[in-house]
Amino acid sequence: MALTSALKAELVQHLKDLHLPTIRECYAEQADKARAEELAHERYLLELARREGEVRRGNRIARLLRESRLPLEKTLATFDRKRLPARVNQQVEVLLEGSFLERHENVLAFGNPGSGKTHLLCAVGQELILRHGRRVHFTPCNLLVQELLIAKRDLRLARVLKRLAGYDAVIIDDIGYVQQNREEMEVLFALLADRYERGSVILTSNLPFSKWESIFKDPMTTAAAIDRLVHHSVILELNLSSYRLEESKKGKAAKG
Ligand code: ADP
Ligand code: MG
Numbered sequence: 718m719a720l721t722s723a724l725k726a727e728l729v730q731h732l733k734d735l736h737l738p739t740i741r742e743c744y745a746e747q748a749d750k751a752r753a754e755e756l757a758h759e760r761y762l763l764e765l766a767r768r769e770g771e772v773r774r775g776n777r778i779a780r781l782l783r784e785s786r787l788p789l790e791k792t793l794a795t796f797d798r799k800r801l802p803a804r805v806n807q808q809v810e811v812l813l814e815g816s817f818l819e820r821h822e823n824v825l826a827f828g829n830p831g832s833g834k835t836h837l838l839c840a841v842g843q844e845l846i847l848r849h850g851r852r853v854h855f856t857p858c859n860l861l862v863q864e865l866l867i868a869k870r871d872l873r874l875a876r877v878l879k880r881l882a883g884y885d886a887v888i889i890d891d892i893g894y895v896q897q898n899r900e901e902m903e904v905l906f907a908l909l910a911d912r913y914e915r916g917s918v919i920l921t922s923n924l925p926f927s928k929w930e931s932i933f934k935d936p937m938t939t940a941a942a943i944d945r946l947v948h949h950s951v952i953l954e955l956n957l958s959s960y961r962l963e964e965s966k967k968g969k970a971a972k973g
Contacts, residue, residue: 719745719748725745728744729741732744737769738772739768739769739771739772739773740765740766740768740769743765743768744765747761747764747765747768748761751764774850777850778846778847778850781846781850781851781852781853782843782846782847784852784854785842785843785846785852785853785854785855786854786855786856787839787842787843787846787853787855787888788839788855789843791835791836791839791840791843792840792843793840793841793843793844795840796833796836796837796840797960800833800957800960801833801837801955801957802954802955802956805953805954805955808951808953809837809841809953811951812824812841812951813841813844813845813848815845815848815849815851817917817951818845818849818851818885818886818917820949821912821914821915821916821917821949822917822949822950822951823917823918823919823920823946823947823949823950823951824838824841824917824918824919824920824950824951824952824953825919825920825922825946825947825950825951825952825953826838826919826920826921826922826952826953826955827921827922827923827924827925827952827953827954827955828921828923828953828954828955828956828957829923829955829956829957829958829959830923830959831958831959831960831961831962832955832956832957832958832959832960833955833957833960834921834922834953834955835890835891835921837953837955838888838890838919838921839855839888841919842855842886842888842919845885845886851885851886852883852884852885852886853884853885853886853887853888854881854884854886854887854888855888855890856887856888856889856890857890857891858889858890858891858892858893858894858895858905858920859891859894859895861889861905861908862897862901862904862905864877865877865904865905865907865908866900866901866904868904869904874904874907878907878908878911881908881911881912881916882911882912882915882916884916885916885917886916886917886918886919887908887912887916887917887918887919888919888920889918889919889920889921890920890921891921891922891923892905892920892921892922892924892932893922893923893924893928893929893931893932894922894923896931897932899934902932902933902934902938905932905933906933906938906941906942909942909945909946910945913945913948914948914949918946920946926943929942929943
């Protein structure tokens with residue numbers, strides 16, 4: 718027997734107050750189905766709870782993807798993992814499990830330009846959101862540095878660092894690509910120090926550690942930065958030829 722219209726209105730109001738929009742949408746239809754199939758009350762309730770939960774999870778994932786600023790076209794599905802050395806593939810498999818985030822481990826990817834560092838780490842970042850509902854934030858290093866500098870100038874640096882601390886992983890793409898001055902280096906160092914043992918840093922670089930003095934200027938700061946990053950870390954060595962170059966060669970070969 719369906720509800721009277723007065724009771725229906727009351728139910729809808731409760732569901733509104735309790736923020737259960739999906740149940741509000743589907744309870745009547747599911748009630749008809751439950752009556753027709755003679756389902757137990759608990760089965761009906763279970764179905765409603767499932768649907769509400771599913772929609773919520775979906776919304777949360779969509780929001781996390783949006784807020785991550787990840788280039789979402791760089792997916793794992795479009796990344797050719799056969800190009801990776803077996804060891805790196807194993808490391809990627811472990812990263813995809815996501816537990817490194819709980820241990821606040823860092824991921825450092827090194828390799829020539831075009832070897833696929835950015836694509837691979839963006840793909841991993843996206844999977845961490847999709848599979849584990851993790852909070853991930855992607856930013857090119859030079860953009861991040863500019864953002865931190867502006868924050869510092871406006872006396873908001875602590876606040877911005879706190880916001881970034883809310884992410885399980887901050888992906889810093891292409892550290893050392895642009896030469897930085899001392900002030901720029903200092904805010905970058907402040908971020909790394911802030912995240913140390915509190916949240917993962919995932920970064921890519923064309924520069925091996927031996928050239929990092931050009932990023933952090935003096936040997937002491939360079940050593941301190943490397944020390945913090947490496948202490949709990951996974952290092953991916955992508956010593957590969959450029960994917961772009963190979964693809965363009967293949968294209969030319971195919972054309973004749
Ligand atoms: P890096 O960051 O190391 O300079 P990118 O990740 O930007 O390299 O890769 C350069 C280009 O080649 C991108 O368009 C990327 O999508 C593509 N690419 C690189 N490696 C692969 C791969 N293994 N499978 C598919 N596309 C790749
Ligand atoms: Mg890159």
